[in-house]
Amino acid sequence: MTGDPLAARLRGFGSSVFVEMTELAIRTGAINLGQGFPDTGGPPGLLAAASAAVDAGHNQYPPVRGVADLRAAVAEHRARHYSTPYDPDEEVLITTGATCGIAAALLALCEPGAEVIVFDPCYDSYAAGIAMAAGVLRPVRLRAEETGFAFDPDELRAAVTPRTRMLLLNTPHNPTGKVFTAAELDLIAECCREHDLIAVTDEVHEHLVYDGAVTRSLAQWPGMRDRTLAISGAGKTFSVTGWKVGWVCGPAPLVAAVRAAHQYLTFNSGTAFQVAVAHGLREHMGWVADLRADLAARRDLLAEGMAKAGLTAFRAEGTYFLQVDARSWGYADGVEFCRDLPKAGVVAVPTVGFYQGADPPRSLVRFAFCKRPEVLAAAVEALCASR
Ligand SMILES: *Cc1c(COP(=O)(O)O)cnc(C)c1O
Numbered sequence: 001m002t003g004d005p006l007a008a009r010l011r012g013f014g015s016s017v018f019v020e021m022t023e024l025a026i027r028t029g030a031i032n033l034g035q036g037f038p039d040t041g042g043p044p045g046l047l048a049a050a051s052a053a054v055d056a057g058h059n060q061y062p063p064v065r066g067v068a069d070l071r072a073a074v075a076e077h078r079a080r081h082y083s084t085p086y087d088p089d090e091e092v093l094i095t096t097g098a099t100c101g102i103a104a105a106l107l108a109l110c111e112p113g114a115e116v117i118v119f120d121p122c123y124d125s126y127a128a129g130i131a132m133a134a135g136v137l138r139p140v141r142l143r144a145e146e147t148g149f150a151f152d153p154d155e156l157r158a159a160v161t162p163r164t165r166m167l168l169l170n171t172p173h174n175p176t177g178k179v180f181t182a183a184e185l186d187l188i189a190e191c192c193r194e195h196d197l198i199a200v201t202d203e204v205h206e207h208l209v210y211d212g213a214v215t216r217s218l219a220q221w222p223g224m225r226d227r228t229l230a231i232s233g234a235g236k237t238f239s240v241t242g243w244k245v246g247w248v249c250g251p252a253p254l255v256a257a258v259r260a261a262h263q264y265l266t267f268n269s270g271t272a273f274q275v276a277v278a279h280g281l282r283e284h285m286g287w288v289a290d291l292r293a294d295l296a297a298r299r300d301l302l303a304e305g306m307a308k309a310g311l312t313a314f315r316a317e318g319t320y321f322l323q324v325d326a327r328s329w330g331y332a333d334g335v336e337f338c339r340d341l342p343k344a345g346v347v348a349v350p351t352v353g354f355y356q357g358a359d360p361p362r363s364l365v366r367f368a369f370c371k372r373p374e375v376l377a378a379a380v381e382a383l384c385a386s387r
Contacts, residue, residue, distance in 0.1 A: 013128045017353040021338060025347035031379045033302075034338075034349040036174070036320045036368040039375065042238040043287035046280040050243075053272035060271065064263050066094020066247070067274040073281040074247045081206075082217045084225055090252040093259050094274055096266040097244035098204045098233040099125050101258070102168070105200050105229050105248065106133040108261035114165035119151060121354035123174050123202065138164065139357035142176060144323070144364065148315055149178040153187050160191065166198045167191065169218060172205040172318030175354045175366045179213050179317040189221035192228075198254065199228040204236045204246075207288050209318040210296040219249070226251045229258065234277040236320075237288055239370075243273045295320070295369070298376055302369040305380025309387055313367075320370035323351060327363045329387075334365045344386035346379045 006014055018034065025032035041047060058067075065071060071088040079085050086092050095101035102125065110116065112134035118126050120139035130137045138159045142149040169188060171180040180188070192199050199218050206215045219228040233246030248258050262268070299316050306313040312328040326337035334350035341348055351364035369376060 009131050009134060010128070013131065016124065017335065017338075018124070018349055021347055021349050024339070024342055028342040028347075030342040030345050030347045031371075031375060031382065032347045033367045033369070033371065033376075033379055034347045036370060037241045038239040038320075038370045039372055040239065042240045043280065043284040046238055046240070046276055046284050046287075049279040050272055050276035053275040058272040058275050062094070062268045062271040062274055064268055065089070065092075065259065066268055067271060067278065070094055070245075070247075070274045070278040070281075073278040074249065077281045078217075078230070078249055081215075082220050084217065084219050084230075084249075086249045087252070091249060091255055093248045093255050093262065094268060095231075095233075095246045095248055095258075095262055096269045097235065098202060098231050098246035099129075100244070100262065100265060101229075101231045101233075101246045101248045102126070102200060102202060103129040103132065104258045104262035104265055105231070106130055106135060106166075107265075108257040109198055109254070110135040110165050113163060115161060115163045117156070117159050117164060117167040117197075118356065119169065119173070120357045121175055121351055121360070122168075122356065123170055124354060126168055126170075127356050135165070136163070137356055139355075141357055142173070142178065144176075144314065144325075144361060148317070149173070149176040149323075151184070156187065156191055160195050160197075164195060164197060166200055168200045168202070170202040172203075172209055172215065174205065174319050175321050175351055176323055177314065177316030177319050177321045179209055179215065182216060185216055185218055185221060189218060189224050192218075193223050197227070199224060201228060201230050203230060203232040205319045206232055207237050207285075208292060208295055208320070210292070210299060211317065213317050215318070227254075229254055234273075234280065238277070238280050238284065239291065240273075243270060243277070245270055245273050245277045298369045298371070298373060301373060301376050302367060302380065305376070305383065306367075309380065309383035311383070316369075320368045322367045322369055324348070324365045324367055325363050326365050331363065333362050335362075337363075337365055345382035 331337040
């Protein structure tokens with residue numbers, strides 16, 4: 001075989017700066033605040049429920065829609081938190097993580113050439129998912145301002161063309177830590193209604209919001225429930241990112257379309273984990289409230305440490321992530337900053353890797369604070385010492 005065997009539509013998705021930074025952390029032994037996964041376990045009762053489900057014999061294929069009890073628990077959870085009712089049989093689909101739910105939605109609903117509006121920067125699977133569906137990503141820039149990250153409403157309006165099929169919204173937002181405001185959701189909903197767009201909302205960080213912030217779902221907005229696929233999952237809510245149990249809620253015709261694609265991607269997966277997550281959504285939301293409080297404290301620990309180390313950080317309203325401007329240490333380029341940072345004993349990832357549009361800002365860097373307080377304290381100490 002000669003040349004790169006990777007199909008043309010996936011060129012550029014072969015390997016990422018995230019892989020490079022993870023390898024750097026392993027090679028140098030630096031504290032890894034690059035990759036966003038928690039270093040403590042989920043609720044003990046949830047973990048026990050998964051073991052019990054294996055022992056009880058939940059080890060064969062789940063139904064194509066997902067375990068019925070989990071679909072019921074997801075519908076109860078959506079009704080409780082957002083007052084949006086869904087029929088567990090026709091309007092809820094369990095997926096192999098939120099990522100596969102999003103990929104299936106793109107594959108199911110986009111013709112080749114269909115345009116998908118995405119706020120930029122974005123979670124790295126979106127661009128790859130759109131490419132696999134042979135769609136076209138239309139970025140709308142989230143600008144780093146003093147008060148946080150925000151988009152220009154005119155830029156959103158200008159991104160819509162006759163080929164626009166879908167708007168993919170992630171709130172709370174990875175990698176910026178932004179939680180979209182009600183006023184912003186008004187604008188986004190208006191845009192979707194006016195141009196008859198399908199909204200796909202990635203809400204995996206729905207419970208990880210701080211300082212009394214409220215997570216809102218676009219599906220709650222007038223006229224939006226029946227054009228929105230609300231996607232979430234257990235990974236972030238219960239600190240079990242390896243379980244890959246996600247779900248898609250929406251009107252029956254859209255969910256049926258996603259199901260058609262998802263059944264030929266994985267069919268469905270993780271029966272025992274699904275049984276356990278149903279239990280978790282009903283019994284362990286108190287643990288999630290404690291996690292939220294813990295994460296807020298860890299965010300403060302890291303943010304205060306950054307200030308001490310002379311690094312300018314943006315306020316994280318949600319998620320696991322803090323954005324830092326490397327210019328405060330004299331770096332115009334976040335990639336260069338991240339390559340040097342292991343000498344200070346810490347690894348982070350340059351935010352430029354999450355941007356899809358032209359001329360991305362180069363100086364932003366993402367740090368994860370979903371680590372034990374002693375790990376964050378050691379990272380802060382190392383940063384201060386190396387200054
Ligand atoms: C972590 C993350 C996901 C992944 O969810 P899975 O359920 O593990 O597939 C999806 N979207 C965003 C924004 C994330 O941060």
